Amino acid sequence: MKRSVFDHQFQQQSIESKIVVSLERISEAFRVLLWKESKEHALSPIQVQILIFCNFHSEQLRKISSLASEFNLTKATVSDSVKALEQKGFIRKQQEPEDTRSYTIHLTKEGAELAKKISMFADHLYQPLSTLSDIQKQTLLSSLLEMIYKLQQAGIISINRMCFSCRYYQKKSDKHYCNLMNTPLKNTELRIDCPEHEMIGN
């Protein structure tokens, strides 16, 4: 009989189920923080995410389709929110001559200012990390990276821009190597959202 990670008896035997439950609690924290930040600025959670994302990512990614797969939503949902942001004057749509079906999202001056403010919402997660030792942090990070990679391979998270899924990444005798920068990468240098990322096998 298979057991759920939420089963107390199972939790007492299994460290894995404790980890999953912990991660679930932290997800809850994200949800709460995002919601709170949204309300404070009269935005919706998804609008907050879009503003932050657009503030930190390149033109190619600042399109309806990219945003949709980034946040695992439909294009219709994203389209609505983008329209709302446009009406509020935080973004502007810019047609490109190459493909007139699509457009790139640009933050207006007000949008960029707002984005800077709201992107601090995750700070509350940042502070609790300060008391962990360096080794703890390193182990924590590599474990999380491994998890994320597997979640992406399993098709649960659609998009990522981490080294493991990048065409420039190579494992050389158990060491990480980036073929774009031509340098070895320490565990802590592995990126989770690399601007130069190119998906493997494209």
Next chain:
Amino acid sequence: MKRSVFDHQFQQQSIESKIVVSLERISEAFRVLLWKESKEHALSPIQVQILIFCNFHSEQLRKISSLASEFNLTKATVSDSVKALEQKGFIRKQQEPEDTRSYTIHLTKEGAELAKKISMFADHLYQPLSTLSDIQKQTLLSSLLEMIYKLQQAGIISINRMCFSCRYYQKKSDKHYCNLMNTPLKNTELRIDCPEHEMIGN
């Protein structure tokens, strides 16, 4: 100038910001999995959470107010969802003689069966952990526990039933100790959702 964890340059310097971004990705995975599971059973995400929670927690916690603070929602929101679950025949409200204002939620036979099924939704998070070493898992867990405790202290997550916030917990010369069971606790024995939990200072 303070920087956001979503800032790429900042990420390259700071391991903490990478961890936060990773956690954010994992939260996304939870959101997606919960949504998917909901749709498959014609439930809403919050209904799924309520069913699972009620399946694994004691009577005192199976009340509107508890659920509301557990999930950081208002009572109104929870009340609505519980009503829906009742109409679908998965739960039943049971008045207690001690306090007739309130009632306890009981799963019906169908509700319990459904709860068992849907509580496996987190399994996709469980499997990616299998390749981690024991030491990695232990470090991961204690880091997460520490984070959660601080998030609760900071008032971001309202409720938890972990050892650190329990009146029976004691730190004896840097070792963990449970005064209810009268036993020392290894790092891996620390609980994240203990049925015997009693909030400190009550």
Next chain:
DNA sequence: AGTTATAGTTAGGAAACCTAACTATATTTG
């Protein structure tokens, strides 16, 4: 040139959330 794929929008609907105002019981306290 005609089919097919892709980018984004619109419309309609269920549900997730909230706030505010409400009922009904419990508890406190003057």
Next chain:
DNA sequence: CAAATATAGTTAGGTTTCCTAACTATAACT
């Protein structure tokens, strides 16, 4: 003990989230 206050839950009304399905318009095959 009666009056004031607190607590448990509901209802009403609103905005936003998200979906699916049908649509327009452009781009890219064949």
